[in-house]
Amino acid sequence: MDINGAGAIISGGASGLGEATSRTLAAAGAKVTIADLNADKGKALADEIGGQFVQTDVSDEASVAAAVDAAAATGVPLRIAVSCAGIGWASRVIGRDGSPHALGPFQKVLEVNLIGTFNMMRLAASAISTTEPMADGERGVIVNTASVAAFDGQIGQLAYSASKGGVVGMTLPAARDLAPVGIRVCTIAPGLFDTPLLGLLPPDQRGALAKDVVFPKRLGNAVEYGHLVRTIVENGYFNAEVFRLDGGLRMPPK
Numbered sequence: 001m002d003i004n005g006a007g008a009i010i011s012g013g014a015s016g017l018g019e020a021t022s023r024t025l026a027a028a029g030a031k032v033t034i035a036d037l038n039a040d041k042g043k044a045l046a047d048e049i050g051g052q053f054v055q056t057d058v059s060d061e062a063s064v065a066a067a068v069d070a071a072a073a074t075g076v077p078l079r080i081a082v083s084c085a086g087i088g089w090a091s092r093v094i095g096r097d098g099s100p101h102a103l104g105p106f107q108k109v110l111e112v113n114l115i116g117t118f119n120m121m122r123l124a125a126s127a128i129s130t131t132e133p134m135a136d137g138e139r140g141v142i143v144n145t146a147s148v149a150a151f152d153g154q155i156g157q158l159a160y161s162a163s164k165g166g167v168v169g170m171t172l173p174a175a176r177d178l179a180p181v182g183i184r185v186c187t188i189a190p191g192l193f194d195t196p197l198l199g200l201l202p203p204d205q206r207g208a209l210a211k212d213v214v215f216p217k218r219l220g221n222a223v224e225y226g227h228l229v230r231t232i233v234e235n236g237y238f239n240a241e242v243f244r245l246d247g248g249l250r251m252p253p254k
């Protein structure tokens with residue numbers, strides 16, 4: 001699919017992997033709508049790349065509906081929706097003292113990472129389905145973000161792994177559901193990427209994180225994530241697939 005002249009909405013598009021995606025798609029000629037909670041970073045980036053910012057909470061129905069409406073009203077057809085908004089949480093099923101994992105944080109992580117991704121996918125797909133089809137009957141592409149934690153969840157990653165496993169699980173049925181209207185659905189499962197999330201760690205700890213990466217022995221660069229989004233959008237035969245982007249990393253228990 002040709003990115004030039006297409007509309008794109010990116011949740012979590014103000015920071016990290018989403019920011020790189022916003023930049024990559026804008027540079028390829030897309031009209032980008034950044035849908036993020038963070039207004040300061042989102043507005044500044046939107047101005048820089050000639051896009052628009054809509055303050056959005058992906059877990060809120062009305063909030064995402066408003067963002068998708070804005071993305072569909074830019075004058076070019078909305079064809080690309082990328083979900084990058086996400087949060088983490090670390091807690092074991094029971095703590096060292098035997099106390100149970102709190103329910104609230106588990107619900108919150110599922111609400112943002114899984115329900116938020118579904119919320120964006122359903123509303124964006126509905127808008128994309130109203131556009132004119134292109135070659136092959138294609139109308140658009142949805143790219144969701146899981147994590148290698150969907151497959152190799154570490155100790156204390158229960159909530160996060162469950163949320164990302166849900167994103168992986170939605171990929172095939174969503175692609176099947178959306179095939180009649182010509183929308184492809186793929187998921188990227190990143191390994192460890194050097195984003196503001198991990199940038200909070202001291203450099204020696206960040207370096208240690210890369211020890212289990214097979215090659216190259218470093219954290220991923222967000223630009224590499226944006227590059228894969230671009231590839232998925234441009235290659236019309238990618239569909240219903242989950243792509244690990246991890247330098248061969250298989251995460252150990254801790």
Ligand SMILES: NC(=O)c1ccc[n+]([C@@H]2O[C@H](COP(=O)([O-])OP(=O)(O)OC[C@H]3O[C@@H](n4cnc5c(N)ncnc54)[C@H](O)[C@@H]3O)[C@@H](O)[C@H]2O)c1
Pocket residue numbers: 011012013014015016017018035036037038056057058059084085086087112116145146147148189190191192193194195196197198
């Ligand atoms: N960085 C990594 O190593 C890594 C690895 C695997 C998966 N991921 C996933 O990639 C995605 C992006 O992560 P990142 O590292 O770029 O993080 P990040 O913190 O740099 O960016 C996440 C963005 O999501 C936004 N956000 C959070 N909650 C939101 C909500 N409810 N509604 C709208 N926006 C919201 C934040 O404001 C932020 O701009 C997440 O889903 C994360 O789980 C990251």
